[in-house]
Amino acid sequence: MPDYWSTLDVDLHLLLEPDAGRRVGLEHALREAIRDGRLAAGARLPSTRTLATELGLSRGTVSSAYDQLIAEGHLIAKQGSGTRVAATVTTRDAATPHISRDPKQIAAVRHTLRAGTPDVNRFPTAAWLKAARKALNSAPSEAFGYGDPRGRIELRSALAEYLGRTRGVLATPDRIIITTGVQQALALLATALLDSGTSTIAMEDPYIPSFRDTVRSAGPDVRPLPVDDDGARVDLLTTGEFENVGAAVITPSHQFPIGSTLSPARRQQLADWARAGHLVIEDDYDGEFRYDRQPVGAIQGIAPDHVVYLGTASKTLGPGLRLAWMVLPPHLVGPVTEAKLLADRHSETLGQLTLAEMITSHAYDRHIRSSRLRYRRRRDLLADRLKPRAGRPLTGFALGGIAAGLHALIRLEPAGLTEDEVLSRAAEYGLELAGLTEMWLTPIQPDRPQGIVVGFAAPSDSAYPAALDALVRSLSWGSTGGRNPHR
Structure with a gap:
């Protein structure tokens, strides 16, 4: 029994x-x-x-x-x-052999320059604990029950002020929805848009593959929108190829992974396209980190009724918090709130209250300012280490996309090492990297540029120099065993 x-x-x-x-x-x-x-x-x-x-x-x-x-x-x-x-007992799960998810991996990962995460070793633990204590001491009892699907009013109010002050976003608390990451935000938006008749969404190419998969799994088709050094080719949105596209996902401040910034002329074109009856979904994933000039304001600020603004704490604090937000046009608040209610009712509460306290006390601003200085030093060190020096012929590539953000793109020239060669050699040195090829949506083409996406934020301060050493060795002709690189 x-x-x-x-x-x-x-x-x-x-x-x-x-x-x-x-x-x-x-x-x-x-x-x-x-x-x-x-x-x-x-x-x-x-x-x-x-x-x-x-x-x-x-x-x-x-x-x-x-x-x-x-x-x-x-x-x-x-x-x-x-x-x-007994401590020596072997369970059935423990007896199952581990299978590497990456068959190309030759050595164990000792260093990582993978893009997509900040230095979580520098998470502001003391500031977070201080804010959490204050937030919990003053939180009403109803905060620990089921709440508004849009999220806690404390955080939505704090974000409305913060985003307006720092990113030029026009927001009120009633138009903000807190989500469990940007990926969930895209899923909710895709669901709501499909229900309203939008069956095709344009997304930058290259872009984050899992984000494209998220939109597709919600129902809409994905149309690839090319990207160049001036950002997304938004001029193509008015052509016949995109005439059935009702929305477009764009990273205007710092395109991922190319690293370009949407030019002023294209920003205006995009705003005009949105006002003509379309929707822009602005992914501002690392807009706080610009190093060589003042941050570019959000496009949402010039077309607030036609742009959805997406932001996240994953790059400023850490992805483990699972806190992101979207600022919606009025007509989408109801449908997206309903989708959020059906998805998971609402995001967790304690982190929302803590982040709200950090923002209102300006501890969040202080953390971002210190992080910006630290990541700029890392960016500068990356650029310096990749300069050719006597006895170390570093040629065959160009470094780009470094004016902002937490990653850079190493563009590989046709006469130099291929993307597969660099990744294979990096694996031999125990260095985790990502290639540009895995981020394209359109089929492989012979003339497509190859590159290496370098995330300079992920390693700890102590681990970063060794990771750069491995990167330099992966790109250096000196370790090719005498093979002529100009084949």
Whole structure:
């Protein structure tokens, strides 16, 4: 019969087989719980008296079952510490061999320059804890129940002020929805747009593959929009190829992964296209980090009724917080709120309250300013290390996209190393990198540029120099074994 340990040290479902004897049935149930990992190594079992009472067995039956499992090596018993699962027990999951997800990986990853994450080693723990204590002490009791699908009013109010002040966004709290990351925001938008008749959405090419997959899985088709050094080719949106496109996802401040900024002329073209009855979804994923000039304001500020603004704490604080936001045109607030309610009701509350306190106390501004200086130094060090020097012929590539953001693009020239060659050599040095090829939507073309996307924010301060050393070796002709690079 099924029984539950409800008042003991562990909470575990045991199925005692009715056809087996009581002692044998208990032995089997405990043995299976240990092998399945439901009783982990080191877990303390209840006393024989307590377990006997809970399961309706005699104490002698439980003692005999414990003794048998101790003899088999599944349990250990020590005076004063009770009976525990042996630390050497192998569970079924532990016996399953690990299979690498990357068949091209030659050596273990020792360094990473993968784009997409900040230096989480510098998470502002002290400021976050201070803000969390203050936020929790002043939070109303209803904050710990089910809430508004749009998110806590404290955070939406703080973001309305912050985004207007720092990014030129025109927002009111009632037009902001808090989401569990930008990826969820795209899923909610795609769902709402499909319901309203938008069946095709343009997305930059290249761009983040998982974001494209998210939009597709929600229903709309994805039309690739080319990108060049002036940003997305928004001029193409008015051509016949895009006549059935109702919305476009754009990264105007710092295109990912090319790194270009949408030119002023194209910004105006995009705003005009939006006002003509279309929707722009502005992904401002790292707009806080611009190094060589003043930040470019959000496009939402010049067409607020036709642009959805997406922002996130993943690049400023850390993706583990799962906090992002969107500022919506009035006509989309209702449909997207309904989609959010159906998706997960609302995002978690404690992080929202804490971030709201950090913003209103300006601790968030202070953290971003210090992060901006640190990442600029890293950007500068990257550019310096990739300059050719005597005895180290670094040629065959160009560094771009470094005016802003947390990543740069190394464009590989046709006469130099190929993308696969650089990635293969990086793997030999234990360096994790991403190539440009994996981010294209359109099929591979012979004249398509190749490149390496370098995230200079991810490593810790102490690990960054070694990661750059591995990058330089991966790009240097000196390690080609004498092969003529100009083939």
